[in-house]
Amino acid sequence: MKPRTLVIGDIHGGLKALKQVLARAEVTAQDTLIFLGDYVDGWGESAQVIQFLIELEQKQTCIFIKGNHDLWCEDWLKEHILDKTWLFHGGQSTLKSYESLNDAEHALHLNFFERMRLYYVDEQNRLFVHAGFTSMHGPAQEFHQSNFKWDRTLWEMALTMHKHITKDSKLYPKRLLLFKEIFIGHTPTLNYDVTIPMNGCNVWNVDTGAAFTGSLTIMDIDTKEFWQSDTLVSLYPNEKGRNR
Template identity: 30%
Template sequence: MARHVIGDIHGCAKALRSMIQELSPTADDELIFLGDYIDRGPDSRDVVEQLITLQSTCKVVPLRGNHEWMLQSVVSRGMDDAMWLRSGGKATVTSYGGSIGRIPKDHLAFFESLLPCYETENEIFVHAMYDPSCEVVSQSDELTYWTHLPPSLPAPHQSGKRVYVGHTPQPTGEVLRHTHLVCMDTYCFGGGYLSAMELESETVLQVDRHGHIRRVPIERIAMLMKGCVQWFQGRKP
């Protein structure tokens, strides 16, 4: 059984399609999505359609991001749509034919099914941020959906579990990895990548918004080989 955690998609349907094809999940595999499937990118509707279809292929654990929170608040709770539209919601409305009234019922049901967080024996998954001193399921919506990682990273969670988040874009396009914290938002819609990490091996798969798999540059391979040669040359016989 393979288990992957996947960062913010933001309407990058080509990236998601290539990633799913590359991962080729089976019924025993688990894909954990950290939220923000919609807004900003070109095809939020297609992203949601892919995720709904994927649920019949493998175990999908979809968390709610702040962008799904905004959509649901507009559609179901009567919130004024100005903030959502300013935050990338216009792209989502366009992908649904120009009106939120055209969002299909199965897509609305998908949004309603999203989880605020997910916890296993060794891991915590939440869209935005966490309070190290309390259970993530009990923390505020502000932390769960809205708070970005500060420059001085939060302390390890009291449970000792490693925390996986999205929401805070990594402008370098690299996954932020620490022993106690991983950030998977590698800025796909802004020119970075959609990232998936295999939880046991920590192998990372990255795809750009055009659907191209990221390959290791030749220069980087050469640099690594040079480092290996220097290491061997420096060893005592």
């Protein structure tokens, strides 16, 4: 099989789903994996997801983007900051998952979070970012780096302009012209009653709601073929995930 580049949506502590999509996509060591962030918070295996990813990157090329939930967890591992918003949005399950890990494992995981990228641009000028960016000059000129982990305006703009305007129009959003394609997570497609990846202009949203009642998705960025796990509620029937 020809080596592929595969992008993976928000995992949110769903290790069972992660293993399932990697198997269903028949991922090999020759494939490059790009993860869009939010590895933790939600289902009960957040620490186990991080450990699995640390071991996975020893076997093949992996690129890890940092999400807003990952930053919360990083702050806790580094300075024991218990953000109340974090605890409300899945942090409690993450804390519980770390109870069985020792100090050395905590340090290893902290190093992993600190090594995550804010965004990544490949050789074909395709951008991978957790949420979005606002600068008209691209993410390298972004004034507020928190936008990489929180911004939804890029996605909302892409949805609004989709099929209503062409790239040769002077009205086409300049942010979207900066890249061949943009791949994001952060905003669950379930918000639009959609359970599969969504496309708006040249933006692809791969967060199919694994934190809630949806599935985890992995997509071939060249062919747009994708594979999904079972719903997380079926994989973790005794858990609630993140409350919407």
